[in-house]
Amino acid sequence: MPTRRSKSPIRILSWNVNGLRACAKKGFGDWLEGSGAEIVGLQEVRAEPDQIPTELSQPEHWHASFSPAERKGYSGVGLYARRAPDRIHTALDETRFDSEGRVQIARFGRLAVANVYFPNGNGKDRDNSRVPYKLDFYRRLFERLQRLRRSGARVLVMGDFNTAHREIDLARPKANRRTSGFLPEECAEIDRWLDAGWIDTYRHFDPSPDRYTWWSQRFGVRAKNVGWRIDYVLASPAAMKFVENAMIYSDVQGSDHCPIGVEIDPGIFV
Amino acid sequence: MPTRRSKSPIRILSWNVNGLRACAKKGFGDWLEGSGAEIVGLQEVRAEPDQIPTELSQPEHWHASFSPAERKGYSGVGLYARRAPDRIHTALDETRFDSEGRVQIARFGRLAVANVYFPNGNGKDRDNSRVPYKLDFYRRLFERLQRLRRSGARVLVMGDFNTAHREIDLARPKANRRTSGFLPEECAEIDRWLDAGWIDTYRHFDPSPDRYTWWSQRFGVRAKNVGWRIDYVLASPAAMKFVENAMIYSDVQGSDHCPIGVEIDPGIFV
DNA sequence: CTTATAACG
DNA sequence: CGTTGTAAG
Numbered sequence: 001m002p003t004r005r006s007k008s009p010i011r012i013l014s015w016n017v018n019g020l021r022a023c024a025k026k027g028f029g030d031w032l033e034g035s036g037a038e039i040v041g042l043q044e045v046r047a048e049p050d051q052i053p054t055e056l057s058q059p060e061h062w063h064a065s066f067s068p069a070e071r072k073g074y075s076g077v078g079l080y081a082r083r084a085p086d087r088i089h090t091a092l093d094e095t096r097f098d099s100e101g102r103v104q105i106a107r108f109g110r111l112a113v114a115n116v117y118f119p120n121g122n123g124k125d126r127d128n129s130r131v132p133y134k135l136d137f138y139r140r141l142f143e144r145l146q147r148l149r150r151s152g153a154r155v156l157v158m159g160d161f162n163t164a165h166r167e168i169d170l171a172r173p174k175a176n177r178r179t180s181g182f183l184p185e186e187c188a189e190i191d192r193w194l195d196a197g198w199i200d201t202y203r204h205f206d207p208s209p210d211r212y213t214w215w216s217q218r219f220g221v222r223a224k225n226v227g228w229r230i231d232y233v234l235a236s237p238a239a240m241k242f243v244e245n246a247m248i249y250s251d252v253q254g255s256d257h258c259p260i261g262v263e264i265d266p267g268i269f270v
Numbered sequence: 271m272p273t274r275r276s277k278s279p280i281r282i283l284s285w286n287v288n289g290l291r292a293c294a295k296k297g298f299g300d301w302l303e304g305s306g307a308e309i310v311g312l313q314e315v316r317a318e319p320d321q322i323p324t325e326l327s328q329p330e331h332w333h334a335s336f337s338p339a340e341r342k343g344y345s346g347v348g349l350y351a352r353r354a355p356d357r358i359h360t361a362l363d364e365t366r367f368d369s370e371g372r373v374q375i376a377r378f379g380r381l382a383v384a385n386v387y388f389p390n391g392n393g394k395d396r397d398n399s400r401v402p403y404k405l406d407f408y409r410r411l412f413e414r415l416q417r418l419r420r421s422g423a424r425v426l427v428m429g430d431f432n433t434a435h436r437e438i439d440l441a442r443p444k445a446n447r448r449t450s451g452f453l454p455e456e457c458a459e460i461d462r463w464l465d466a467g468w469i470d471t472y473r474h475f476d477p478s479p480d481r482y483t484w485w486s487q488r489f490g491v492r493a494k495n496v497g498w499r500i501d502y503v504l505a506s507p508a509a510m511k512f513v514e515n516a517m518i519y520s521d522v523q524g525s526d527h528c529p530i531g532v533e534i535d536p537g538i539f540v
Numbered sequence: 541c542t543t544a545t546a547a548c549g
Numbered sequence: 550c551g552t553t554g555t556a557a558g
Contacts, residue, residue, distance in 0.1 A: 018549080019552045044549085046553065073553040074548075120549060162549095217549085217550040256549085256551080288558080289543045314558085316544060343544040344557075390558060432558095487541040487558090526542075526558085 009244050010038040012113065013261035014158035014231060016214070017254065019046040020078065024056055026254040032059070037261070038082050041104070041115030043160045045076035069101035076101040077159070079115050083108060092140050096133070103141065105148070109269040111239070112148055116141065116159035121180030128180045134162065138189040145236075146196065154239035154268055157198070160214075160231050160257065165190045165200065168209050169229040181230060198234040201246035201262050211248055214257045222256075233262045242268035279514050280308040282383065283531035284428035284501060286484070287524065289316045290348065294326055296524040302329070307531070308352050311374070311385030313430045315346035339371035346371040347429070349385050353378060362410050366403070373411065375418070379539040381509070382418055386411065386429035391450030398450045404432065408459040415506075416466065424509035424538055427468070430484075430501050430527065435460045435470065438479050439499040451500060468504040471516035471532050481518055484527045492526075503532045512538035 013035055017023040020042065032040065049057045049066045058064055062080045067090040069075040079088065085106040091098050104115040119137050123129030141157075148155050163186040167173035176182040194200065202211070212227025221227070235243050245263040252258050283305055287293040290312065302310065319327045319336045328334060332350045337360040339345040349358065355376040361368050374385045389407050393399030411427075418425050433456040437443035446452040464470065472481070482497030491497070505513050515533040522528050 022552055044552090122549065124547075217552095219550080292543060314543090341545095392558070394556075487543095489541080 007266050009263035010266050011036050011261055011263050012039045012041075012156060012158065012233070013037045013259050014041045014043070014115065014160075014233060015252075015255065015259040016043040016117070016160040016231060016257035018044050018256050020052055020056065021047055023254045024053055028254055029055055029059075031252060031254065031259075032056075032062075032080065035259075037080075039106075039108075039113055040080040041113065041158050042078040042080075043076075043115070043117035043257075045078045045101075046073050047076065048072070065104065065106075067101045067104050070099045074100070075117055077104050077115050077117050079104050079106055079113075081106065081108070092137075092144060094140060097137055097140060102137070105144075107153070110152070110154050111268045112153040112155045114141075114145060114148075114155065114157040114159075116157060116161075118160060118162045120162050121183070121186065128178075128183070131180055131183065131186070134180070135185060135189060138192075142189075142193060142196075149236045149238070152238075153236075154242065155236040156233055156239050156262070157235075158231075158233040158260070158262075161190070162230055163187065163190055164228045164230050165203075168207075169212075171210070171212065171226040171228070181228060193234060197237050199237070199240045199243075201233045201235050201240070201243050202229070202248060202260065204240075204243075205246045212250070213248055213260055217256050231257055231260045233260060235262070239264075239268065277536050279533035280536050281306050281531055281533050282309045282311075282426060282428065282503070283307045283529050284311045284313070284385065284430075284503060285522075285525065285529040286313040286387070286430040286501060286527035288314050288526050290322055290326065291317055293524045294323055298524055299325055299329075301522060301524065301529075302326075302332075302350065305529075307350075309376075309378075309383055310350040311383065311428050312348040312350075313346075313385070313387035313527075315348045315371075316343050317346065318342070335374065335376075337371045337374050340369045344370070345387055347374050347385050347387050349374050349376055349383075351376065351378070362407075362414060364410060367407055367410060372407070375414075377423070380422070380424050381538045382423040382425045384411075384415060384418075384425065384427040384429075386427060386431075388430060388432045390432050391453070391456065398448075398453065401450055401453065401456070404450070405455060405459060408462075412459075412463060412466075419506045419508070423506075424512065425506040426503055426509050426532070427505075428501075428503040428530070428532075431460070432500055433457065433460055434498045434500050435473075438477075439482075441480070441482065441496040441498070451498060463504060467507050469507070469510045469513075471503045471505050471510070471513050472499070472518060472530065474510075474513075475516045482520070483518055483530055487526050501527055501530045503530060505532070509538065 089105040119134040121131040164170040213231035215222035215227040242265040336348040359375040389404040391401040434440040483501035485492035485497040512535040
């Protein structure tokens, strides 16, 4: 059991940037430098590393790595860390998942950080045709991370889960029960994780309503805070012992999502 | 033979707007109202009539007609006239031409105005693969308008010819002899028209160099006037008797082309 | 470089 | 509504 607040906590952040190149033009670089973060996970990078400005693909004083999708301009995750990760895994060993640049599992000593862009359930025709793929992805990653927990790692899973867990997690729950992102079967997947002991770090510290991480770009609803909480940092029980705070940075602009994160006792690494 | 300056001349204008919807946002409507024109031909409308704001698809005090391409967002010509045309022909009776919205031949009494968007010779791979199509179009229209002349009409042909005729008509003639727009075989098509008696109205009145109607959008060359004169009003000999002036409105912004036009004795109609 | 499109979110 | 890719100019 660690001694709490023995040192100043380190910050681990996650942000779906909705296109890193576009976000870069809106000040992503300044945000990164001012973030005070030790580790930053990005989702929806939507670029190959060599399409990204060098200051962001290989920034000074960071270890950066990217896992793009095969399809250009689509999906893709990226990880910045001030210390070098021991290794990064990007494969779930199933082509339909691994071709879409959705997962980075980075090891830093005893800490494992999974940076994840869970699939959107919307299909081509604004239907829910991609929900089965999304649920399969949830299950495949769940099995992988349960194994990682059992191996002794302290695990954080952060990213865009594309699912609001409970009615409190979206502004219009009644209207969206048949919308992907709040389908009963999607919420049940989150339930499975929590039932297995994973902790929704933000909800652990703040039971307040109206705390969202994504707002549709249509109709200017962000100004009215008509949003969804679909970005999370989940902690395994062993990791949760080191989590001192969880944050939602609703004021940060540059994407349709805002950054989220946790503050952690640095003892988590050793 | 008309009496010159017996009445104030009427103005007939032509403009490749490079997307009427985009041009509309840059003040096309104000330009149209302030133009003092009797007839205005547009090229590269790049929209179906019902995609165009009503003020421009059915403007008050104008008779407007459009001939869009089958392919969305591509090519398309449009004509505004303060008096109703007797009729408008849009077909060259060859599908590969007529599907691309390139011609309107409007009759106003004894005056026939052909509003034309000649093909660009560039193919997909920045090659000259569409030059043969372009030359075929030139020839097909030439035959059609020669016939119209012989029928007794006073004919004006205005639009984006996509060809600079002589070295004086572009800023970098030496560098562009192998570029579509200044290929010998393209210039020869213009020669054919002039040899048949058509008059390049602008050149008739102004032998000056550095008079251009199009500037590449790349590298900001318009500020340096590195351009091409590829938009013309040609007049048949019978029409030329009524042409009192020809203009290039280089200062008008809103497209990569600028408007051009002629001033005509109104006796041309009767 | 800019206007369009479509896919995706 | 906005990002991205692609076609076209």
